[in-house]
Amino acid sequence: MNDVKRAMDVYLNGLRNQHAVEMQAVGTIQNEMPRMEPYPDLYAKMKADHERSVTQAARLDDLLEKHGTSKSVVKQAVTGAVATVAGFIHKGAEDEVIKNVLAAIGYKAYEISSYKVLLTLADAAGAGDDKSTLEQSMKEEQEMGDWLGSNLPNLVHAFLERKAA
Numbered sequence: 001m002n003d004v005k006r007a008m009d010v011y012l013n014g015l016r017n018q019h020a021v022e023m024q025a026v027g028t029i030q031n032e033m034p035r036m037e038p039y040p041d042l043y044a045k046m047k048a049d050h051e052r053s054v055t056q057a058a059r060l061d062d063l064l065e066k067h068g069t070s071k072s073v074v075k076q077a078v079t080g081a082v083a084t085v086a087g088f089i090h091k092g093a094e095d096e097v098i099k100n101v102l103a104a105i106g107y108k109a110y111e112i113s114s115y116k117v118l119l120t121l122a123d124a125a126g127a128g129d130d131k132s133t134l135e136q137s138m139k140e141e142q143e144m145g146d147w148l149g150s151n152l153p154n155l156v157h158a159f160l161e162r163k164a165a
């Protein structure tokens with residue numbers, strides 16, 4: 001197996017893993033959203049992130065198909081690292097909103113880095129054409145991560161206000 005072929009194998013596996021990461025994000029957001037309604041800004045952002053994650057997963061599907069990998073191979077177990085930051089464990093916690101946002105910031109950092117890995121692998125695999133698609137998704141992750149980070153103080157205040165009410 002030559003270097004490019006080997007890199008392609010790793011790259012395709014990376015695309016499948018990232019698809020699982022996006023689907024995990026979709027599931028987590030879906031689960032959390034009903035209880036985040038008291039925080040309208042966050043709720044709206046989560047709704048947008050949910051839609052984007054569905055689109056990002058579809059982009060990964062398209063790339064896999066382009067490289068001749070069947071979609072049925074896509075379903076894979078989510079890695080332990082991802083499960084750790086998924087929000088399910090925070091359900092019912094009094095400060096669930098804060099825990100969820102912290103987890104989401106971690107998740108976004110993971111996703112941004114994953115796309116960076118995929119961009120490097122795409123080059124090594126001779127799939128430079130894929131990069132603009134991957135870059136688009138990475139940019140979206142960055143936007144959401146930045147929004148969460150910069151709005152964290154506001155969300156803490158909103159949480160305190162609700163607690164005092």
Ligand SMILES: [Fe+2]
Nearest residue numbers: 022053056111
């Ligand atoms: Fe995503």
